[in-house]
Amino acid sequence: MSSNTQKPVLILGGSGVVGSLAARTLRRLHPTLPIVIGGRDLARAEAVARELGHAEATRVDLERADLGQPASRAYGAIAMFVKDDSLRSLRYAQSQGAAYLGISTGLFEVAPEVAYFIHQPGRSAVLLDSSWLAGAATLATLHFAREFQSLETIEIAAVLDEQDLGGPAALADVTRQAAATQSTLLLEQGRWRWVDVASSSRTVRGVDGSEVQVQPYALLDPASLAAATDAKSIRFDLRVGMSAARRRGEPFSTEFIIELEGTRKDGTRGRVRHEVSHPAGQAPVTAMGVAVGLERLLGLVGGAPAAPGLYLPETLIEPEHLVRRLQDIGTRFHRA
Secondary structure, three states, X not given: OOHHHHOOEEEEOOOOHHXXXXXXXXXXXXXXXXXXXXXXXXXXXXXXXHHHOOEEEEEOOOOOOOOOOOOOOOOOEEEEOOOOOOOHHHHHHHHHOOXXXXXXXOHHHHHHHHHHHHHOOOOOEEEXXXXXXXXXXHHHHHHHXXXXXXXXXXXXXXXEOOOOOOOHHHHHHHHHHHHHOXXXXXXXXXXXXXXXXXXXXXXXEOOOOOEEEEEEOOOOHHHHHHHHHOOOEEEEEEEEOOOXXXXXXXXXXXXXXXXXXXXXXXXXXXXXXEEEEEOOOHHHHHHHHHHHHHHHHOOOOOOOOOOOEEEOHHHHOOHHHHHHHHHHOOOEEEEO
């Protein structure tokens, strides 16, 4: 085991809805990994740490360069479940040589993180994990894409139930990104285009057969998939509204639909549709995505700890590994 894996993982926002679930997921996968729950409310962080076992709590101050941490403290990785507008958390990780994972940065906000990395490229492994549900959509798409020799079109449509926005930090992310992105970036016939969100909506068939109107949403998934597949047209769309499960009178679910079109390995043309859903909503899927990102960064699975570098989920994590992890927690994969 690398020395990095013996240092604790700091989960900033680890007492929130998704952050605490990610901590529990990581603990289940790696029972001896030391974890520190960081937040502004120390009592809440301590409650999560007690539940986890082999964990501590710390009060985090994002107004300070050292995040309010003791000088003697050393972390192996830092996971951010809140939007850090100052990026002091990234700078702190770089100062320690700790791996860094963030999930709250929109497509239009990545430039500062990229610039900070470029200026200190040898300090930290930085995972830009701000794709849909922390890599779940991109990696599932790449998993399904392996039946194709070449892809022409990738279309992903996700439904986020309005009752499933998570805690205040998650709600702030959705609100901020929706307000800031009247236009977003799509790949159309090999060209990147900024399109007006409102006028570029489309209607898809939901997982229950109903018609659902979705709009382009500014996440990293299209850029990741373009680089990984050479598909000519790629879009990611979102609807915030009633999920299929809630239409049936059940608690909210999360769901996304992946449609792929291209040339199969046997030379025939084809279009396939895969439906991915979880009956407990987006939180368990996001939590697993983060846990898988952290275990890979630390070298707990899949090889040695990630070397300093700038990463997207698909450049670190085998798609099949995340799909198996998601299946283990009840995520449903259905080829329609």
